Amino acid sequence: MPQKIALACDHGGFELKESLRRSLSRSDYEIIDLGTHTTDSVDYPDLAHELARAIETGQADKGILICGTGIGISMAANRHRGVRAALCTDPYMAKMSREHNDANVLCLGGRVIGPGLAEDIVREFLTASFQGGRHSRRIDKIELR
Ligand code: RB5
Numbered sequence: 001m002p003q004k005i006a007l008a009c010d011h012g013g014f015e016l017k018e019s020l021r022r023s024l025s026r027s028d029y030e031i032i033d034l035g036t037h038t039t040d041s042v043d044y045p046d047l048a049h050e051l052a053r054a055i056e057t058g059q060a061d062k063g064i065l066i067c068g069t070g071i072g073i074s075m076a077a078n079r080h081r082g083v084r085a086a087l088c089t090d091p092y093m094a095k096m097s098r099e100h101n102d103a104n105v106l107c108l109g110g111r112v113i114g115p116g117l118a119e120d121i122v123r124e125f126l127t128a129s130f131q132g133g134r135h136s137r138r139i140d141k142i143e144l145r
Contacts, residue, residue: 002029003062004032005032005068006060008035008051010036010043010044011039011041013109014039017064017110023122032052032060034054044072045072045076048065048072048076049080051128054134062097064116065105065106066107066108067107069090069112070112073107074086074087074107075120077107081144082086082143084139085104086107089113091120094106094120094122098129
């Protein structure tokens, strides 16, 4: 069964989200595009919460969130229990976010990185695996209290 990947962005991430949607649609992933669908100004928390709910309910296995910097959208997503959103600016961070942090949401800055680098980051995020062991204990200590 293909992994279900939800995408969501605000206006600052719209162009990069469209570019990633096109490249991911050529792969084996099932893509769920939660918007936004135009460059009209929207509030990034609304999109972040919608994507986080898709993770919480199991509608999506992983998510990719994009705003201008990736900062606001990661802050909002991380308010949800069970969501571990990682803002990454290079492929190494993306790999480690999976291996050590079991991140289930990747956050990107559409005004920070270009589409080529974003594709490399996404590839690492979607293919690297959580290593478990001592890292499970540590991520248990992250949960909301
Ligand atoms: C929107 O202008 C911008 O604030 C948003 O995309 C994001 O960068 C917030 O963190």
